[in-house]
Amino acid sequence: MRGDEVLLHLVRTRAELAEAMARLREGGRRVALVPTMGALHEGHLALLDQGREGADAVAISIFVNPLQFGPGEDLDRYPRTLERDLALAGERGAVLAFAPDRDEMYPGGDPQVQVTPGPMGDRLCGAFRPGHFQGVLTVVARLFGLFRPAVALFGRKDLQQSLLVRRMVTDLELGVEVVTAPTVREADGLALSSRNAYLTPPERTEAAGLFRALTAADTAFREGERDPDRLRAVAVETLSRYPLLRLQYAEVVEPERLETPSEAAPGHHLALAAHLGSTRLIDNVALGAENPDPRLPSPTGEGVR
Numbered sequence: 001m002r003g004d005e006v007l008l009h010l011v012r013t014r015a016e017l018a019e020a021m022a023r024l025r026e027g028g029r030r031v032a033l034v035p036t037m038g039a040l041h042e043g044h045l046a047l048l049d050q051g052r053e054g055a056d057a058v059a060i061s062i063f064v065n066p067l068q069f070g071p072g073e074d075l076d077r078y079p080r081t082l083e084r085d086l087a088l089a090g091e092r093g094a095v096l097a098f099a100p101d102r103d104e105m106y107p108g109g110d111p112q113v114q115v116t117p118g119p120m121g122d123r124l125c126g127a128f129r130p131g132h133f134q135g136v137l138t139v140v141a142r143l144f145g146l147f148r149p150a151v152a153l154f155g156r157k158d159l160q161q162s163l164l165v166r167r168m169v170t171d172l173e174l175g176v177e178v179v180t181a182p183t184v185r186e187a188d189g190l191a192l193s194s195r196n197a198y199l200t201p202p203e204r205t206e207a208a209g210l211f212r213a214l215t216a217a218d219t220a221f222r223e224g225e226r227d228p229d230r231l232r233a234v235a236v237e238t239l240s241r242y243p244l245l246r247l248q249y250a251e252v253v254e255p256e257r258l259e260t261p262s263e264a265a266p267g268h269h270l271a272l273a274a275h276l277g278s279t280r281l282i283d284n285v286a287l288g289a290e291n292p293d294p295r296l297p298s299p300t301g302e303g304v305r
């Protein structure tokens with residue numbers, strides 16, 4: 001907490017943003033950007049902390065991007081808590097917040113030219129959310145153009161998103177340093193997410209099953225299992241003990257193309273998505289990560305419930 005030092009400047013228009021960013025960049029100062037859809041939680045705030053550490057100033061964008069929601073998804077009910085978000089972001093040292101409305105973000109309607117993610121965008125979540133990553137990359141590219149940040153921070157919780165953004169910056173030479181930050185979790189391992197607010201109490205209890213499934217597969221990997229199908233089966237078996245959890249996918253993937261390797265190796269991920277009632281949650285673990293996130297609770301193993 002920075003208490004009475006809160007200096008957050010809210011801008012609503014592209015013109016105000018350009019002016020504010022020009023001032024922040026004066027003297028060659030490096031500005032970090034944390035793009036969000038708001039309803040901020042500790043996961044977002046940890047990105048602000050990390051941004052402050054690696055740059056001279058940290059800025060945040062808060063925009064629920066319609067382009068990345070499919071028909072029937074939760075665009076209308078997505079939580080919008082701007083006042084609270086601004087207070088939290090200010091306390092955590094953000095100096096600039098850009099919170100445009102849809103017309104300001106996309107003047108003249110949805111952009112005609114959009115960023116195509118390529119085959120990586122059809123894997124994992126992309127197979128179930130057609131157009132989602134095109135919407136994500138398009139808004140991120142636009143935010144990079146508007147902010148021109150030196151650094152941008154993304155959470156590893158959204159594995160496919162962070163890898164695609166990295167890939168976009170490399171493939172299109174966008175000149176932004178992309179930093180990926182560890183997943184922040186609740187005490188029972190559930191990854192923080194704005195969508196956790198949708199969960200009923202029984203669903204919330206079962207949501208911990210995602211982390212248990214990832215932990216069980218990671219434990220099997222550490223014990224020497226290298227067969228992606230068997231690692232996946234360990235996760236699926238663990239999830240099957242949670243009757244409210246409906247698995248959408250669980251896959252071992254390598255980070256370059258998000259393909260399933262013939263043999264799992266350190267640095268590969270097990271990624272999964274599941275529904276709890278009407279809520280869709282995703283999570284992943286880096287198999288055998290040498291430096292597990294210090295904020296992770298110790299592995300709970302199997303049979304804890």
Ligand code: AMP
Pocket residue numbers: 035036037038042043044046047153154155156157158181182183184185191192193194
């Ligand atoms: P969102 O507002 O959901 O679009 O997320 C904005 C950024 O916060 C994305 O880069 C997410 O990956 C990141 N993020 C969301 N949840 C977490 C979490 N539990 N830990 C770390 N980063 C997160």
